[in-house]
Amino acid sequence: MWLIDSSIGRKVVMSVTGLALILFLTFHACMNVVALFSAEGYNMICEFLGANWYAVVATVGLAALMVLHFVFAIILTLQNKRARGTDNYEVSTKTNSDGLLDMGERWASSSMLLLGCIICLGLILHLYNFWYNMMWSELMGNAYTQLPSPSDGYAWIEQTFSQPVFVVLYIIWLCAIWLHINHGFWSAIQTLGWSGKIWHNRWQCIGFIWSTVVILMFLVVVIKFAIF
Amino acid sequence: MKKIDSKIPAGPVAEKWKEYKAHQRLVNPKNKLKLDVIVVGTGLAGASAAASLGEMGFNVLNFCIQDSPRRAHSIAAQGGINAAKNYQNDGDSVYRLFYDTVKGGDYRAREANVYRLAEVSNNIIDQCVAQGVPFAREYGGMLANRSFGGAQVSRTFYAKGQTGQQLLLGAYSSLSAQVQAGKVKLFTRYEMEDVVIVDGRARGIIAKNLVTGKLERFSANAVVIATGGYGNAYFLSTNAMGCNCTAAVQCYRKGAYMANPSYVQIHxxxxxxxxxxxxxxxxxxxxxxxxxxxxxxxxxxxxxxxxxxxxxxxxxxxxxxxxxxxxxxxxxxxxxxxxxxxxxxxxxxxxxxxxxxxxxxxxxxxxxxxxxxxxxxxxxxxxxxxxxxxxxxxxxxxxxxxxxxxxxxxxxxxxxxxIHYTMGGVWVDYELQTSIPGLFAIGECNFSDHGANRLGASALMQGLADGYFVLPYTIQNYLADQAIWPRISTDLPEFAAAEKAVDDELTRLLNIKGKRSVDSIHKELGHIMWEYVGMGRTAEGLKTGIKKMKELQKEFDTNLFVPGSKEGLNVELDKAIHLRDFFTMGELVAHDALSRNESCGGHFREEYQTEEGEAKRDDEHYFYVGCWEYQGADKDPELIKEPLEYEAIKVQTRNYKN
Amino acid sequence: MIMAKNISVTIKFWKQNGPKEKGHFDTHELKNIPDDTSFLEALDIMNEELIEAGKEPFVFDHDCREGICGMCSLYINGTPHGKTERGATTCQLYMRRFKNGETITVEPWRSAGFPVIKDCMVDRSAFDKIIQAGGYTTIRTGQAQDANAILIPKQDADEAMDCASCIGCGACVAACKNGSAMLFVSSKVSQLALLPQGRPEAAKRAKAMVAKMDELGFGNCTNTRACEAVCPKNETIANIARLNREFIKAKLAD
Known part of the structure; x- marks a missing residue:
């Protein structure tokens, strides 16, 4: 199977799962923004995405994407380490960074696994903070024994971000995600072969705007609930 | 005096090659499988010959000194490659390319060879385009051309300033296809140290594995050398650092004639x-x-x-x-x-x-x-x-x-x-066979097509013509009756003797244990060559040059220092062998220059010039190819003349004034 | 006339006896060399001095010294070929690029795909093997049609030429933290994919060359762009995108 036993195939798996996750993040961000305007509206969405069969199926699918993305990342990294060899360079200069943004991009591009690990840690926290208390509680049937109620997502947000430690952790987490998908976006397009001399810059620009907007949407919610 | 047979077919010059191909002997497909050919060198000539021979069905052993065939010095040619396509509608034709080349060579080239070269030049362009060589194009999608020296038409095809690279990569890709098909066996970082002669025929080579330092024996039914020129005898030249004439000089020592060595191109x-x-x-x-x-x-x-x-x-x-x-x-x-x-x-x-x-x-x-x-x-x-x-x-x-x-x-x-290119080289006949049966020389390594001066963009043409379109035909004429013999064993005493001679020579060089590095002596040789055997030569100067070279050679033989040992990679030892042969070649250039009392093309004797300072040829006495036969390490070489015969072109004074 | 200045530098160079042996650095001081000397000529001078002192010379690959053969392969002060703005090979590096008193660190290409032969000479035969797997058009000598029978738009020919400029030096692999050979492979695939002559075998070629590259143990590309930043012939990762496209297309059609 070429998706597993060829280098480009493995990268295609990374790209497709990565792009799917970016798409998910986009929806997630849109949903969060609703919380800025209306608590009822937000809770309505929470209810809709509660312990319904389609939401559960989607969650399992999402988890599968994550796992696939992560497992392939580990495999690729191990292979790349082996290809690199055991001797390291005595002197190593980073070349050609046109500016701060570009430098960040370049750093991100060679630190994707590190960023991915930070993101995973953040994810565990996030799942504990929200998913465990919401969808999981509902599924387990302990929905009526806890406060706030699992379908009251708005309250959960308020409760979480009233604690400064979570605010800080979430901001770090969001920055890591931003760096990760800022590179990941155009990198995925490049791997799928939809890029070229002209479109490379365009995709990079689109990716930058997209990832920045999505992350800002998340960030605004965090800050709003932290301050107000 | 020995007579030289250049085997030029009879008939009008335009018909010779067709006639030859129509009547030459061929090798049947089954027999090709039984025949091995050694090709030394992977430049334009070597790679194209190895690829073509492999594709025809012969078993090819291909050697190069670099880490990859793609690095041969043909890659450095910048300008372009000539062909008589007349795509520019400026009146070009096969005859005109033939004429320009003969005239450019100051009427010292063999007519029949040059005509053949001009004839196949068009096929080369077709071949290379089909390989995917990205020649420059016009907006309409047709091939573009530029002008080069010595011509009044635009017939030079080019790929930016990297034409040699692109042509070599084309030949290299065809070669790679044959390696993949199992028809060509590639030996990289190997250097040919000697040719092995069995019963008067070239039957194999001794090659040094440059990484392990080991000498290895290879046998074959024919040996083709495509090892380039001897420009580095001058130390400073446009040749790559690794370019050397060891293979050619060893063939010369074993009996192959060296022709027109004094024709050296100064760019x-x-x-x-x-x-x-x-x-x-x-x-x-x-x-x-x-x-x-x-x-x-x-x-x-x-x-x-x-x-x-x-x-x-x-x-x-x-x-x-x-x-x-x-x-x-x-x-x-x-x-x-x-x-x-x-x-x-x-x-x-x-x-x-x-x-x-x-x-x-x-x-x-x-x-x-x-x-x-x-x-x-x-x-x-x-x-x-x-x-x-x-x-x-x-x-x-x-x-x-x-x-x-x-x-x-x-x-x-x-x-x-x-110093840029050497028109002189190993003497070959019309079939590109040297004076040793079974030993062929192609590309810059042979002397054949450029006379006393080569026109720009013609070296690539000649290398590829020899490799793709000439040698693969003519070698069959030789190989046709060779398939009846069983494969030659490398255990024959001739192989053992050749290997021992090379090994002794390596030991000798290592044991001199003097004070001077190879490069310091090479530099000095270069100075002598440039000073006395360079652009302006005189009888007096040439004699002084030969004397100085002999003295320097003595210094080389007694005061050389080569670090390291025979085992493993030893760059200095390899350079010492090259230098030994540059001495032989350098002296030969001087001898030839001294014997040729005229000025023509790349050979300019200050005594023989017109009042305006133009070269003054002497067609009456020097209308021949000067072939030199080796007589032994301490003796001067002997000159044998191959008279030139012109039928199609009237020999006249070269005129670029009007 | 611009007169050359003289500078003195310390060369810190890698010595290693074989692929399996452990290597180490040696240093040598070069005094008063004219700054219009090329870097490799400076190494020649160093070797002369080493030989004079009865030591073994420093081994490195080099040949044409015009930046085209791709033989030279030194990792200088932290970049392949000692990267200059324009893109040049080691042999095109001149001493005027260095400061007086500077220590210049010279290392071999370090990658599992390129085992060290000796000192800074590495074995790049893997590149040949990749080309042998499919980097050609299959044609028989002498059977080609007239060269102008296939019209190729200038733009395509020029782009193919840019891709074909790759000299196979291996700087891309040396610079890549993944030891990936994608820029090299993609340049060859691109050249032939852009030309009509190369199309008939395009799918087969992309699959065969990538398979060979993987088999030889080169890494997976993660788009860090280190390769294009150091390529002396300015090959770009647009080639890699094209290779990906050709490969995926070929696999989806299987």
Missing amino acids: PTCIPVHGDKQSKLTLMSESLRNDGRIWVPKKLEDAKKLQAGTLQGWEIPEEDRDYYLERRYPAFGNLVPRDVASRAAKERCDKGFGVNNTGLAVFLDFSESINRLGLDAMKQRYGNLFDMYEEITDVYPGDLANEINGVKYYKPMMIYPA
């Missing part, structure tokens, strides 16, 4: 020598002469100031510049053949008009073309050459430097002639 547009630490000279493509104008100051005092560094080239106005090529050769101007341009530069510098601190340089100026066509157009044509020039000299030829009376002057390049 007019190289970056001048800058110091004694220099290891190699860099060529600036001849194509620059399409748009660049060559000049020195008219006034001697200006030249003096230039040499002292108190005046810059761009401060000299138009009327004080001497465009000496345009002045002397109005019809061809800056596009005269290389030998003519080189000599003219030397003449000016000898008179004191040189323009750099050593007094050994002339200007190549693009101001007029930049003013006419714009800097962008120039950059498109020569961008990479301009960059390369700046990288080396810190001067960018497109920089605006001055304006005098409304005329803009840009920084000119400085150029000077340097």
Whole structure:
């Protein structure tokens, strides 16, 4: 199977799962923004995405994407380490960074696994903070024994971000995600072969705007609930 | 005296090759499988021959000294490759390319060979395009052409300034396909140290694995050497550092004739020598002469100031510049053949008009073309050459430097002639077979097609013609009756003896244990060669040169120091072997130059020139190929003459004036 | 006339006896060399001095010294070929690029795909093997049609030429933290994919060359762009995108 036993195939798996996750993040961000305007509206969405069969199926699918993305990342990294060899360079200069943004991009591009690990840690926290208390509680049937109620997502947000430690952790987490998908976006397009001399810059620009907007949407919610 | 049979087929010159192919012997497909061919070298000639032979069904063993066949020095050819396609509708034809090449070679080439070369030139372009060589194209999608020296038509095909690279990569890709198919076995980082002769025929080689240092034996039904020229005998040349003539000289020692060694091409547009630490000279493509104008100051005092560094080239106005090529050769101007341009530069510098601190340089100026066509157009044509020039000299030829009376002057390049190519080489007959049966020589390695001077963009043509279209046919004429013999065993005493001789030689060099490094002696040899056997030769100088070379060789034999051992990689030991053979070759060049009492093409004897300083040939006495036979290490070589016969072309004085 | 200045530098160079042996650095001081000397000429001078002192010379690959053969392969002061703005090979590097008194660190290409032979000479035969797997058009000598029978738009020919400029030096692999050979492979695939002559075998070629590259143990590309930043011939990762496209297309059609 070429998706597993060829280098480009493995990268295609990374790209497709990565792009799917970016798409998910986009929806997630849109949903969060609703919380800025209306608590009822937000809770309505929470209810809709509660312990319904389609939401559960989607969650399992999402988890599968994550796992696939992560497992392939580990495999690729191990292979790349082996290809690199055991001797390291005595002197190593980073070349050609046109500016701060570009430098960040370049750093991100060679630190994707590190960023991915930070993101995973953040994810565990996030799942504990929200998913465990919401969808999981509902599924387990302990929905009526806890406060706030699992379908009251708005309250959960308020409760979480009233604690400064979570605010800080979430901001770090969001920055890591931003760096990760800022590179990941155009990198995925490049791997799928939809890029070229002209479109490379365009995709990079689109990716930058997209990832920045999505992350800002998340960030605004965090800050709003932290301050107000 | 020995008679030489060049095996030129009978009939009119235009029919000879067709006739030959129609009647030559062929090898049937089954027998091809039983026949092994050794090809030494993977440049244009070697790679194309190995690929073609493999594809025909022969088993090919292909050797190269670099880590990959793609690195052979053909890759450095910049300008282009000639072909008589007449795509520009400027009146080109096979005959005209043939005529230009013979005339360019100062009527010292073999007519039949050159005609064949011109004939197959068109196939080369077709072949290369089919391989995916990205030649330059016009907007309509057709192939583009440029002009080169010695021709009044545009027949040069090119791929930016990297034509040699692209053609070699084309041949290399075909070779790679045959390696994949199992028909060619590749031996990289191997050097041929000797040819093995069994019963008077070349039956194999001794090669050194450069990484392990081990000598290995290889046998075959025929041996083809495509090992390039001997330009590095001069130490400073445009050849790559690894270029050497060891394979060719070993064949010479084993009985192959060396032909016309004195015909050495000195390329007019190289970056001048800058110091004694220099290891190699860099060529600036001849194509620059399409748009660049060559000049020195008219006034001697200006030249003096230039040499002292108190005046810059761009401060000299138009009327004080001497465009000496345009002045002397109005019809061809800056596009005269290389030998003519080189000599003219030397003449000016000898008179004191040189323009750099050593007094050994002339200007190549693009101001007029930049003013006419714009800097962008120039950059498109020569961008990479301009960059390369700046990288080396810190001067960018497109920089605006001055304006005098409304005329803009840009920084000119400085150029000077340097050793570039050797027309002479191993003697071959019409079939490209040397005087040893079963031993063939192709590409720059042989002497065949360029006479006394090679035209620009013809080396690539010859290399590929030999490799793709000539040798694969003619070698069959030899191999046709060879399949009846069982494979030659490398355990034969001849192989053992050859290997032992090489091994003894390595031991000898290592055991001299003197004081001097290979390079320091090589540099000295280069000075002698350039001084006495270079651009302007005299009988007196040549004799002195030979004497000095003999003395230096004694120094080499007694005071050389080679570190390390025979085992493993030993770069210095390999260089020592090369140098040993540069001595042999250098002396041979001098002997040939001394025996040829005339001036023609790349061989210029100062005693034989016209009043205007042009080369004066002596067709009555020297209308022959000078073939040299080895007589032993301490004896002078012996000259055998192969008379030239011209049927199609009337021999006349070369004229590029009108 | 621009007169050359003299500078003195310390060369810190890698010595290693074989692929399996352990290597180490040696240093050598070079005094008063003209700054219009090329870097490799400076190494020649160093070797002369080492030989004079009865030591073994420093081994490195080099040949044409015009930046085209791709033989030279030194990792200088932290970049392949000692990267200059314009893109040049080791042999096109001149001493005027260095400061007086500077220590210049010279290392071999370090990658599992390129085992060290000796000192800074590495074995790049893997590149040949990749080309042998499919980097060609299959044609028989002498059977080609007239060269102008296939019209190729100038733009395509020029782009193919840019891709074909790759000299196979291996700087891309040396610079890549993944030891990936994608820029090299993609340049060859691109050249032939852009030309009509190469189309008939395009799918087969992309699959075969990538398979060979993987088999030889080169890494997976993660688009860090280190390769294009150091390529002396300015090959770009647009080639890699094209290779990906050709490969995926070929696999989806299987």
